[in-house]
Amino acid sequence: MYIILKDNAVMYQLVRSFKMMVYFIRKAKFFVALSIFIFVQTDVMSQTKLAQEVKMPAYGKRPVGEFLETLQKDKGLLFSYNSQLLDVDSLIQANSYNGVLIGYLESCLGPRYSFKETATHIIISRSDWRMVVEQVDIDLKQQNKTMISGYVRDLRSNKPLSFASVYDKGTYLATLTNKDGFFELDVKKPENRVIIGLNKENYRDTTLILLLPVEVAKDSKAKKVGYYVLEDSSRNIYKTFLGAAFSSTSQRIQSANLGGFFIYSPYQMSLTPGLSTHGFFNSQIVNKVSINILGGSTAGVDGVEFAGVFNLNQYKVRGLQMAGGVNVVGGDVSGVQMAGLGNVVLRNVNGVQLAGGWNKVDTTEGLQLAGVINMAKEVRGGQLAGGINYVKDTVQYQLAGVMNRGAVVKGVQLAGGINIAKENTGSQLAGVINIAKKVKGVQVASLINIGDSSDYPIAIFNWIKNGRRELTLAIDESSYLGLNFKSGGRVLYSSLGIGTYLDHASFRYGVEVGLGANLIDGKRFALSAELTQRMHMDKDLGWMDASRSTLRIMPSYVFSKHWRVYVAPSLNYTQAATVANQEGKAVWRFWKGEADQNTFHAGVAAGLSYRF
Structure with missing residues (x-):
């Protein structure tokens, strides 16, 4: 038999005296003297x-x-x-x-x-409740191993505590209690004392110290320990889809029991999270070098980590992390993350994220590169994606094959499809559409620009809330009567119009697109310049292989806030529908174009415009 001295009511002082000795026989009449005492919380010393x-x-x-x-x-x-x-x-x-x-x-x-x-x-x-350890037994084995077993119970109700974490504080081998509160823990190479930690969520941490009756020597190989403070306990990797998919129920219970406690180790290797050189305690260890054949679960990395499929880290990663599938990190990442599919970081990245599929992070101070999508709250560097970039707050620049979306873009948004800036942006270049509130640079899109304010929008159609919008009715020297809608910013605007020829042998209708610039916008006088392209149709609305390119200077007289008239001289290149000259060379004429020849010529247009 043996005696267990329980902790006193204060629960924070080390028991200073204990009763000993007990002798019991284990294998071939081997006698061991030991004393056991318990204290609560971490080691008081x-x-x-x-x-x-x-x-x-x-x-x-x-x-x-x-x-x-x-x-x-x-x-x-x-x-x-x-x-x-x-x-x-x-x-x-x-x-x-x-x-x-x-x-x-x-x-x-x-x-x-x-x-x-x-x-x-x-x-x-x-820690609303307290636990007690009873019926502790030690079974000495060969090859310098010891089996420690016992029962863990609730101090008040005396009911067994299942799924409590039990681990050796020297080697950090760990196990969980079963439904009866029973545990068995293999201790490798026990020296002068064995310190066992017991943790369970909402219970006060308990330490069990087993002392051999020999002189206690200082442990020169004691491992460095730490405690990671979770600012938001709801943001835990085991509460994410990937974290839950790549972890077992036992690991999630272990994490809840031990909280932010972790230790440091030089290396670890694993086939899967359950088959690791650190055993069941692997998810509470920060490693210098971590090699996972299929996947691994650790507390963090302070060096390099490689995995064939996935890396799962509860807390911080510093250095290089590579996975053929995904990297999932619950804390911050400083360095480089590379994954064949995706990188998921619940907090911040200071470095580079590269993934074939997606990157997801709170804040990036560096660069995100993904084949499909980048997602972040704030990016203090850049995002490059073959598909989509998405930022809820601020980003320096975004380049995507399909779409960019950000709140504030300090630099440029470049996308093959759509750019969206909910607040301000530097410049936007898109294959289809740009949307922003305030654009400090240029907006270039093949179809549409939309914004609150943008001085330099370039697209077929612009809708700038604080910019220029007007309707113009005009006729030129070729008897073309056209109605144009002009919209844009303070400097640049687009022109889109339709019209008809009042008297032309070959053409009946026309569609005109153009780009204009406001040069002077005075109280009574305004001056602008336009470059337009007109496509022609016949009377049956069939497109004809003929066009007219025009550069015109447009001085206007301003009647009022809304109305103005102009007479605009122009330089034109007219492509004829049928060319008499077999070589198709353009000829120069002072006035009007030739019906059967491509012609450079002067012209004039007069019009009335209504601005709103």
Whole structure:
């Protein structure tokens, strides 16, 4: 038999004395002396802030948030917590206190909360219940291995706790308790003491220390540990579609139990997440080198990671990450991500993302390249995609084969199909349509430009809210009577019109498109220039192989805000429907074009316009 000394009511002090010894026989009359004692939270010896002696004045009754701000100001303490679990507006009573800091925090906030340390912060977490370990047994095996088993139960109800994480803090091999609360844990190469960690979501962390009756030596190979603070616990990779698809239920339970706790390791190899050199604890380890044949699940990467199919990382990735399928990261990425299908990052990327399918991230300070789609809240660099670029906020530039969409585009949007900027943009170039509020540069589209303000729109049709729109009725020297709609910005505008020839041997109807520029826009006098192309049709609306290109200067007299008239001299090139000259060479004429010859000639048009 043996004795287990349970933690006292305060639960934060190390039990300073224990009863020993017990002897029991294991395999060939082998006797081992051991003593067992339990303490709660992380190893007290590793705590500095929480174990320090403090003398606190009485702060009285005040909200939790104000209380923590006061401790930060008076004692230089920094706290981190999930606002969904800790109500900062709830009132607490902070009386005077003389003792250790963790006792003071527990007396103020209550026993439902537990506390952990990082290098800079004290992590406040919710732990409504406590656990106890019973019937601990040690089975010494050959090849320097030890099997540790026991039962984990709820301290109040004495009911077994299933799916509690149990792990060796020396080797970080891990397991879960079964439905009866029973666990078996293989410990490799046990030295002077074995430290077992027990964690379960909403329960206070517990540590089980097994000491051999020999001199305790300092562990020179102790692994570096850390704690990752989740700013938003709802944004967890296991709550994403890909994270859930590439992980097991046990891994998700393990992550919930251990929270942001992780350790560092130089390397790991895995066939699948369940078959790893780190065993069941692999998803809580940050590796320098991570090689996953099919896929792997780790806490993060601080070096390089390769996978045949997928990489799944709970927290940060720094360095190079490559996968034949997908990379899924719950924290930030600093470096380069490359994937055959997609990269998904729940927070920020500082570097480059390359994927054959898609990239998805919160903020990118670098470049996104994808064969199909890039998605981000903010991109402080550029996006290049064969299909679609999508940004909810700000992006420097976007280049896509199909579509670009952003709120504010500081540089250029270039797309084979559509550009959309919900707010402002530098310049837009699209094969079909541009849409923006304010365009600081040029808008170029084969069909349509739409915007609130754009000084240099170039398209067949422009609709600029704060720009120019007018209807013009005009007749030129060839007896062509045309009605044109002109729209655009402060400087450039487009012209689209239809008309009919009043007297022409070959042509009956015409369709005209053009680009114009406002040179002078005075109170009584205006001057503009236009370059137009007119296509001809016969009386049956059949297209004819003939056209007219015109460069005209248009001085206008302004009657009022809406009405103006103009007389515009022009230089024209008229292509005849049938050419008498077999060589088809153009001839020069001072006035009008020849009916049977391609002609360079002067002309004039007079018109009345209504601006609105």
